[in-house]
Amino acid sequence: MILPLVKPRFLSLCLFVLFLLMELIQFSHIFYFKTPLNVYSLHLMWGEFKEIALASQGVLPWGLFHVFVLLCVYGTLIFLYLKIQSKTSFIATILLILLLSILPYKALFKSPHIRNFVPRNDDISLLNDLKVFTAYFLIYLKTKNKDIPKYLPYELSYEKVSPRNIVLILGESVNANHIALLGYERNTTPKLKELALNDENFIAKKALSSSVLTNVSLPMFMNISYNHNDIQHILNENTHLFKLAKQAGFKTYYISNQEESLLSYMSSNFIDVLYTKENYALKSSKIGDLVLLKKLDELAPLFKEGSNFIVFHQRSSHVPYKDQYKGYKQADVFPLSRDLNQNIINTYDNSIIFDDYVLSHIFEKFKTMKTPTYILFVPDHGETLGELGENNQSEFHHGFLSKNVANIPIFASAYGVKKDDEFIKDLRQIFTPTHYELGVALAKLMGFKIINPNFKQGIFYINGNDLAGNNGYIEVLKQGEKLEFKTHSP
């Protein structure tokens, strides 16, 4: 609405052309990679222009379709703009400049971190363009480690496995210290405890997440990423769990109570059946993760036969904790408190009681199905609730570099398989498994052996809150039953 009023008029025309160029790059990226353009892809694009041009020849002429559509849309816009003769004014120009300075202002002064400029699947493409290009030119090009580190590619070997369900439950912000099954004094996991008593394959143990933030740990875990800064491996998606599952002939399901925007990390090209929060938004706001159980009941007949890779994605226990369990009255055990920290802990523990109900329900459901099923619960990262950090300060919530945020629980079992199953045996043996080791174990269940030439025995990494590893990381040294953490601050 402002553009026709802008003085001088060629300024608006320049803007149209700029938008068109950004949209061309954006849609080419979506066409080719099926995800919105991000800062790192943009950077790689300049360096590998020749390779991309060669690769894109294979998808012509369909690759030209979006170019044609964009040219039509912007051509019409420019044509109409030239036809409409309105009064112009410098006030409109100032307004336009103010509007267009919002993102550069954020990038330069208010929140100069790439993580604040991550494109979203559910945003309009022009907003994603502005975010990514602003972050690229005003933040990324100023960072020291611009060059994306080169690691050796993983090698894969494959051997077909017997038909089975592989169930992965992705948790949200779960702190291992608040799990009764792992020694917490409050009984936050009554149902899982009962399940564990009657299931000789049941495993509950502490583990370590690959990062401290959803947007970093999900792509790292789903891609079985080992190094904290192997962005190239993540962008390639060569060992993405959904891709591997499809390659091994599994039918793939993603049933999530999180937003569609997280699909950017799920390689959605390789998902056959997909539900996100948007599919049941109203219900989700009322009953939270119970929507996952409803979907499970609905789809369960499909899981009785064949090979399925089923991923559930929980929203609980994300802040605000007390909103997570309002659909399950029995979770309201610990009262609201006037003491701020106590209130955080009480409502958090209630949310874990709710998780306990949801998780045990999913485990039970597959247990009664009699189909060979492997089931694993892994949170994206932990959540601190007053644990002491390196500088002896109490830490709360997540998103910052601390080993306490990576402290997660895992639960696993196997049903309808022979005693002494390899997956269960392996998992029992691994002391404090990391996201990476769990990813390797899941790939193995699908029939893949991952040979990672970058792997160093006994060394693992916890990335900070930047996907490219530019915001610090923690080196984890594992020796026998001993863990040592070395923090590398940014």
Ligand SMILES: [Zn+2]
């Ligand atoms: Zn998260």
